[in-house]
Amino acid sequence: MLATLGQSIELLLRWDIYLYISAGLVVGMFVGAMPGLTTILAMAVLLPISFKLEPMLGIPFLIGIYKGGIYGGSIPAILVGIPGTGASIATTIEGPKLTRQGKGRKALEMALYASVIGDAASDILTLLLIGLIAKIILLIGPPEVFAIIIFSLILIASVSGESGIKGAISACIGVGLGFVGKESVDGEARMTFGLDALVGGIPLIPLVIGIFALPEVLEAVESRARSFIGETVDPRKSGEPLRWHEFKKSIPTIIRSTWIGTGIGMVPGVGQVVAAFIGYSAAKRASKHPETFGKGELDGIAGPEAANNAVNGPTLVPLLTLGIPGDNITAILLGAFVAHGMRPGPQIFNEQGALVYAILIAAVLANVLFVALAYVLLKPFAKAIQLPKAYLVPAILALAFVGTLSTGSASDLGIMMVAGMGAYVLKKLRYDLAPMIIGFILAEPIELRLSQSILYARGDLANFFFVQRPIASFFLLAGIAWVVAMIYYRYRRVPGQPVIR
């Protein structure tokens, strides 16, 4: 192994690798920053370019796009509350508030450092533990995924404090929307009302753009304020960079989120979006001052951002060790590997170990490069938000439309508008929108995993779970224990006094 590592390092001693990674990072960041433009699309479009390069250049290039994209999505999430990618949805909780307080740049930088650290740490962990992770992945089947999702939902719910019933309603609406479309086991189409467009389910991107972008635009027009930054904020102080002491406070959060993200990365079908929410919830729960969450708390940026990036490391493992892509992005990477003559799968470490390790190390180094690049590229974004709304709002709306149109057809526009207007009304009535997205995303996996578990168990669920699938049972029991603990804890309080959470 050491010899292979030595060879890998040799492969990395060329400056053009870093040039291509940087190009990828920058492109990825810009694409990620456009709501509706997915990193997947950018990777797919640039795939031919990657083909023409040799593997040591082409694949890190694509990886650069990928990583740049995840961070890029946080930029509009923080500045205007519109997530550029699904992974940044949780960042919209604290981001816009911070921007309004003139702390937009601080938030952007915190997101950057959290993302980079989370990403690099998870990549290094993956490198070192790749064999172990591969084994764990084989152990995580449908019952485990189901249990982990339920457990995560309980976790997220336990800290979403203020939403209460309305949050639950929002979640149920999301779940209901998530069930529109073809059901997985017997293939029947549900709730499509005869619309062909809905057979595959409500498409995510128009929905997200609608739910986030439209209310933001409407609210921006609503207020008479001239810009997105609060009028009482000292203009000299807005645009200030993040100070060390502010960053230091979030280091535990970043470490925690890294573990969370790495864990989630090993569970197929859960993904960055949920990891970000779990990271946020965990940060809030662990915080000594949870009441500042929701009003502009930098820790609430660090939490999700580190988690969503930390998902990346383990996601590569099934791709590399088994040749199985876990999601669309890894599917493209698989295509890239294959096109470059590499065959991910059991033999790849024997046959091309040095190259694979080199690529993984390059992924880690990409993060280092990214800090430098993004730090510079951030400033124009942070400054741009200070422009008058009259310039920004039409541009945002135009780009939001592009985002929706880029995924296909005019019916997506309809979905976006309907979702957007509904979301605006709900938002005004104080319904929390984040649970809706979580519910929407998790509806299908929950049902699918439960159905699959029932099929494997041949109907005998109790025996299946608790005898044959210990990992799944562990998470289910942990979830139940958590709920019990929460209820007990809440009833312990002296009646009449508010709960300090």
Next chain:
Amino acid sequence: MRTLRLLSLAALSAALVAPLSARAEYPDRPITVVIPLGAGGSHDLHARGITPILSEILGQPVVVSLVPGGAGMKGTTQVAKANADGYTIIFTHNAFDQITPQTRKVEFDPLTAFKSVARINASEPLLAARSGVPYKSVPELIDYAKKNPGKVNIGHTGVWGVGFIPTMQFIKAAGIKVNLIPHTGGGPAMRAVLAGEDDLTFGFVTQYRPHYKAGKLVMLALAGDKPLKDDPDFNGVKTMTQVGYPNVDFTMDRIFMAPAGVPADRLAKLRKAFDDMNKSPKFHAFLKSIGEKTDYMSGADYDVYRTKRMKQFADLIKEVGSK
């Protein structure tokens, strides 16, 4: 500022004059290829390599438009209803073209709404089992399944998908009762077999190869009747016809189609462009580089083949589908 406005105005007027001068022949503007699948899939991969070659041959950019959703029907319907002027075509596979539209209400007639432009390749699925199963051949499997109805777990990648069809053909032909497990794609299905959760699945050569070589998979049979003679690893796999089930013959065809109303001369031009591409070494080199083989069939031939297949699948759907 004023100068800028004048300049913009001038530029626009100049541009206005340009189209009036040339009444070019087909194609005189970019052609859109709709792919009814999401980014990153194998179709996308194919398209990214094919479209530059096509663009060169046709002299106009060929642009990819991904329209996933509706189990492939969103993109398919879009093209079926598009202007039949030869500037919109679809790159899809035969499950979306010949099967899915027959399983439910769609806004076009599956048989008559499209004309084939070309078939790029056809892949035969293989029936693979995980390495610990108590049977080594198809007859043994069927025997075991009959003695243990509902016990054998067969994973598929989605109802009416490319792994599902051969599965159903097989189950019906063999008359066995199994436990059908749905998955959301080839990756998860593969993982399930490797993890020992699923016993069998139908999939394709490129996906199986590394695992077969690592000893994790056993190949039981190949759909259809053409053995993989040139394949270094799988040339010994029996075909379904050889083991007595010639009806298990589904192949996944990657096809380019155009809306049926396209004028004959434009369709001919498109078909010729593809025929030319098939003669190009760049095309074959590309397919080889992504691990796929070529199995070209011209548009006219595929139209005939397609009609036959439509009927065959219609029967299968009637047999298997929900009443």
Next chain:
Amino acid sequence: MGTRTGIPDGNSIGNRRSQTAAEPRGGEAQRALSDGTQDSERDGARAGGDGSDAPAVALSAEAVEQAVAPSPLMAGLDVAVAAAIALVAATLTIAMPQLIASGGIDTERDFATLSSALIPRMAFGILALLSVVVLLQAVQAVRGGISRPRSEEGGRLLRAGVAMLIAVAYASSVTWLGYILSTMLMTAAMAWYLGLRNPLAFVPGVIVIPVTIRFVFERLLLISLPRSSIEQIGVVEDAVLRFLSQLLFV
């Protein structure tokens, strides 16, 4: 301490479902405090809660009162929305089996699996129940005495309404006017409405932004955006794009 609509009292429904635990929050009055902009009244609840810009902002008396009880318009809307959700959810719960189109397969099994109606029904059933609870609380709030209507509110909703109209007009026109033209119109309308009157700042933006976006996306990123279905306009668009392509060697 005032209670607000939508806040459950301690022992509620949290244990029945795994989605969100109901938790009363101390410091509820802090919600909806001024966030430092001129809008001292922020109706919208952002995901995770309203902003309170702790150090930099003065608490206006109005804002504090807003935290205590909503305006009649909002409360009425709350009731209406809750009722609508309850109704739709109830209908869906009951009618779910009818909403399942066939197109799938029949499999014979010896054991029962989830019917495709089951979990959606559960979700909508829970939704219906929850929204009834909210409905009752909202009705209670309406009855229970409300502060004077907030002055700003009408204006805000009106402005939002105009923005919505612009957006809807934009959405409906994109396919038949084509992306470039409809975006131009939207930009002009929106910017003008938001106060930008200076034509010199205006015109370049209105023209350049949509054309650039369409060009970058279509030629560089290979994503096609709608071309106008009105042929004359479409021809102009194509011409402009071709011109730019040649200009920039793309």
